[in-house]
Amino acid sequence: MKNLLYIVFLFVFVSACSTKPENRPYSWDDDLHRRLLTDFCLTESQVKDYIRKYIPDVTDEQMRQWEVSNALECMVLDGEKRYFRNAGPNLFRVDSACYDIKIAKEGTALSGSEKVNKENLPEVITAVKKENKAIVVPKRMRVTYTLTVDTNAVPAGKLVRCWLPYPRTDQARQRDVKFISASEPDYVLSPQECRHSTLYMEKRAVQGEPTVFSETFEYTSCGEWHNLRAEDVLPYDTTTALYKEYTAEREKHIVFSPRLRELAAKLTAGETNPYLKAKRIFRWINDHFPWASAREYSTIENIPEYVLDNRHGDCGQVSLLFITLCRISGIPAHFQSGFMMHPRAWNLHDWAEVYFEGVGWVPVDQSFGIPAFARNADEEYFFLGGIDSWRMIVNTDYGMPLVPEKKYPRSETVDFQRGEVEWEGGNLYFPQWSYHMDIDYLNY
Known part of the structure; x- marks a missing residue:
């Protein structure tokens, strides 16, 4: 018994x-x-x-x-x-x-990035008009990006896998990317076709010490501006692969819900020109959704619907709302993100690109919207077809696979900016590590 x-x-x-x-x-x-x-x-x-x-x-x-x-x-x-x-x-x-x-x-005051852009936007506009090309005013930067996993966050001897953001090499306004060094002798750069650009490394955790990964690189970022006019935008060829891909729904944050379809129809009613449709959408979002600090995107079921429900959004949230409304309206659009690299004001940042037949892909920064400092019509709608010189482009889409593949769901399941870390026991979420960027502005 x-x-x-x-x-x-x-x-x-x-x-x-x-x-x-x-x-x-x-x-x-x-x-x-x-x-x-x-x-x-x-x-x-x-x-x-x-x-x-x-x-x-x-x-x-x-x-x-x-x-x-x-x-x-x-x-x-x-x-x-x-x-x-x-x-x-x-x-x-x-x-x-x-x-x-x-x-x-x-009282009110311009933010750090606004102060920089107040000088940069007219510089870009003037250069475009003078040089008769859309990509101008290059800024070269040397960057050291460091990700530090907390001491004892991973058991000693266990392998820590890390993906760091790396500047894309397939973007016309982002040039001369030069890898300089990495903290680990073995590293993997993602293939160019990957929508998230990464530098992957791994190392074993040591008892009583933080696990540190770092990379150093240089690159040149340019401003871009298209002096868009409705008459320059042609009707779309709706049979192309580009048109079909970038006017389609995209799980799970570009969903053509009845509510969003109705809103898109209301905003673009009576208008047939794609540029003027996009301009209505851009202005409406700018006027109705103030910037506010965002909860993590991975905790939100549908980001555009969240923006409508909560009447605010950060850069990626309003960008996804803009993209969704454009796609519903038959305007090809996609997500783009990385960092705003403004001196003394660098930060994570998201924006979009839209495609206009006869013009091509143009940048749209819905979050920067209509600048408070705008002094003329060119500056007022600069970010509908333009972007400042201070960017680092890392992503051309959202929620896509990393290379090499990550085993556990990412901390940033939508975007990829701060980096990602995991070990055999699971994903390491944000409270378990920190990141930092040191930027040397080489021609500012």
């Missing part, structure tokens, strides 16, 4: 151990839950503390009203209401009354 009880106890004990989180098979639902907990990490009290800087007597009723309007982003996780990590700052970007309160207290 004792032996039987011992066997039963042992079976129960082993079964319990095998169901510990680290022994469970990978589950996207569990992974998504952890990602949401990372993004939605604030209590109501913490968010109120931020709001009180501008609205000292904020009430519970106001909080509920902002939540209903989606100006204050929150969700219930594990039975607890949790707020987005940037819910407070976003409130004063999204809600017009709150925005006015903050501006009255602090």
Whole structure:
């Protein structure tokens, strides 16, 4: 009898151990839950503390009203209401009354990138008109990109796999890419046809030390501007492979839902010229969706619908809305991303390209939109057919495979910018590592 009880106890004990989180098979639902907990990490009290800087007597009723309007982003996780990590700052970007309160207290000023672009845009426009070509004003940069995995995030001796962003070599306005060095002697550059441009390395974790990967390269980025006129845009040849591919739906963030079809039809009603259709879409998004800090794209089911529901979006979110509305309207468009490399203002950034028959592919930065500093019509719509000189293009699409293949879902399942890291035990999510870029501007 004792032996039987011992066997039963042992079976129960082993079964319990095998169901510990680290022994469970990978589950996207569990992974998504952890990602949401990372993004939605604030209590109501913490968010109120931020709001009180501008609205000292904020009430519970106001909080509920902002939540209903989606100006204050929150969700219930594990039975607890949790707020987005940037819910407070976003409130004063999204809600017009709150925005006015903050501006009255602090005033307005151009951002770092806007200050650079205020000088660069007229430089690009002038050069295009003078030189009679669309790609001008080159800026050469030497970049060291470093990704650091936290100490003991991976058990000692285990192999860590890492993909770093690398400038594309197949883009006309991005030239003379020169590899200089990598932290590991063995590395793999992705083939040119890959939509995400990467430099892959691996190394083994060491007890008590961070695992560091780095790369150094040089490249030249140019500004581009097309002085678009409706009469220069020809009707599309709808039988081409290009037209069919780039006017199609694309899982899972370019979906032609009834809501988006109706919106596209409303925005372009009565217009047949593709450029003027795109201009209506560009202006409407610019006027209705202020920039706000974004939760991780991997936690959002459909990004364009999310933008409409929440009345705001960051660069990639409004770009995907623009692309979707263009495709529904019969205008070929695709996603492009990497970094804005403006001096003292570099950051992750996404934008788009659209194709106009008779002109070709042209850049569109929906997030930069209509510049606050625009002094004339050329500058006002510069980013519909133009882009500044300060970019690093890494991606020409979203959510595509990495090379070599990644075993676990990426931290950035949509975009690819900061890098990706994993080991045999799973993906390493953002809280487990950091990234940094040192930029030497060689001709600025």
